[in-house]
Amino acid sequence: MTSAIFSSSLLGSFPVVTSTRHCDLGKERNKFCCFNEKKEQRNVICACMAPPTRNLGRDEFHGTKFTESSKYGNFSKEAKHENDSDVLIECRNVYKSFGEKHILRGVSFKEKKLGFYFSCNGDGDIRHGEAVGIIGPSGTGKSTILKIIAGLLAPDKQPGSTGSQSKPVQGHSPDRYPGQFPEQSVRLAGPVRYENSCMSDEQIAQLVTETLAAVGLKGVEERLPSELSGGMKKRVALARSIICDISKESIEPEVLLYDEPTAGLDPIASTVVEDLIRSVHTKGEDALGKQEKIASYVVVTHQHSTIRRAVDRLLFLHEGKVVWQGMTEEFTTSTNPIVRQIIVFGTGPDHLVGPVGLGPGRRIGLE
Numbered sequence: 001m002t003s004a005i006f007s008s009s010l011l012g013s014f015p016v017v018t019s020t021r022h023c024d025l026g027k028e029r030n031k032f033c034c035f036n037e038k039k040e041q042r043n044v045i046c047a048c049m050a051p052p053t054r055n056l057g058r059d060e061f062h063g064t065k066f067t068e069s070s071k072y073g074n075f076s077k078e079a080k081h082e083n084d085s086d087v088l089i090e091c092r093n094v095y096k097s098f099g100e101k102h103i104l105r106g107v108s109f110k111e112k113k114l115g116f117y118f119s120c121n122g123d124g125d126i127r128h129g130e131a132v133g134i135i136g137p138s139g140t141g142k143s144t145i146l147k148i149i150a151g152l153l154a155p156d157k158q159p160g161s162t163g164s165q166s167k168p169v170q171g172h173s174p175d176r177y178p179g180q181f182p183e184q185s186v187r188l189a190g191p192v193r194y195e196n197s198c199m200s201d202e203q204i205a206q207l208v209t210e211t212l213a214a215v216g217l218k219g220v221e222e223r224l225p226s227e228l229s230g231g232m233k234k235r236v237a238l239a240r241s242i243i244c245d246i247s248k249e250s251i252e253p254e255v256l257l258y259d260e261p262t263a264g265l266d267p268i269a270s271t272v273v274e275d276l277i278r279s280v281h282t283k284g285e286d287a288l289g290k291q292e293k294i295a296s297y298v299v300v301t302h303q304h305s306t307i308r309r310a311v312d313r314l315l316f317l318h319e320g321k322v323v324w325q326g327m328t329e330e331f332t333t334s335t336n337p338i339v340r341q342i343i344v345f346g347t348g349p350d351h352l353v354g355p356v357g358l359g360p361g362r363r364i365g366l367e
């Protein structure tokens with residue numbers, strides 16, 4: 001049985017170029033160390049594009065073992081996967097409560113470099129570089145699981161426990177968790193982000209310019225956040241998540257985590273962001289024609305267009321568990337009553353409406 005140990009380290013501060021949903025990619029860029037069953041260490045870099053973290057408090061942490069509650073899980077069907085050395089992220093029966101609110105009640109999945117599959121149906125592999133979406137009703141824990149993956153929250157030690165595996169936080173207390181920096185230009189993000197870099201100021205400036213160009217934002221370096229539209233702010237945030245210190249090969253992100261990256265955008269701006277999310281992926285090239293290295297990404301979204309354009313496989317979270325998973329095109333034909341309810345009534349402003357009928361979507365957990 002593979003055990004994955006995740007540790008995160010925040011890679012320096014990176015000022016926020018504000019967003020309607022505040023995005024602080026620098027802070028939320030985490031380095032994960034995974035160990036496969038031979039205890040060989042491999043590094044997985046995650047960067048996330050997320051709204052503000054609420055009340056991290058004592059749950060904020062720098063490292064955790066996701067295997068702590070694995071004794072409550074049953075991974076017997078994983079046995080058919082003989083080689084887990086390419087697992088990027090593994091969640092085993094993850095629980096999370098906030099006080100008396102039991103939010104996550106046994107979420108399990110693995111993300112593999114060569115695929116993504118569930119603990120309870122090991123045949124759900126995804127091709128290399130496929131994108132995974134997490135959907136579900138409001139308050140069901142989508143952002144929470146994303147934060148746990150990102151290393152911003154610790155899972156509970158055991159089901160129903162309100163404790164966490166937090167370690168003391170040094171230098172990243174919640175009150176220092178960055179707000180917005182309205183007085184700082186887009187370009188200023190670079191030098192602060194690279195305060196520990198060996199790169200020269202010129203190299204950093206060039207990298208910022210190139211990365212902005214890669215997300216279709218030429219010439220905005222000197223603009224203040226107040227001078228950017230909502231869609232531009234999202235694209236700046238995306239640039240932050242993909243920019244990397246060329247003097248440090250190891251911080252290239254392999255996994256990108258997006259929490260509602262198109263929330264609040266009009267349909268056209270959403271499309272631009274969705275296509276950019278696709279374009280920074282391993283399968284494609286960025287706007288400058290460079291081959292990207294990001295192996296996979298996870299998107300939490302309510303928006304139909306994001307699912308349609310930027311997601312290959314869906315995880316449906318309901319009441320703290322994954323209740324359905326399948327390819328995006330299977331979603332609208334699922335017969336799962338909970339899924340059908342979402343298809344018909346939606347979960348957000350741009351809700352999913354599609355044909356309902358018989359389909360091959362896999363059901364997990366609920367009958």
Ligand SMILES: Nc1ncnc2c1ncn2[C@@H]1O[C@H](COP(=O)(O)OP(=O)(O)OP(=O)(O)O)[C@@H](O)[C@H]1O
Pocket residue numbers: 054055056098101103136137138139140141142143144145
């Ligand atoms: N740090 C926290 N402290 C207390 N409660 C929290 C915290 N973070 C999340 N919650 C609660 O956990 C529940 C799940 O929140 P989460 O943001 O994960 O839901 P979600 O599925 O992403 O919702 P939405 O789709 O509306 O964004 C909510 O009831 C929320 O209020």
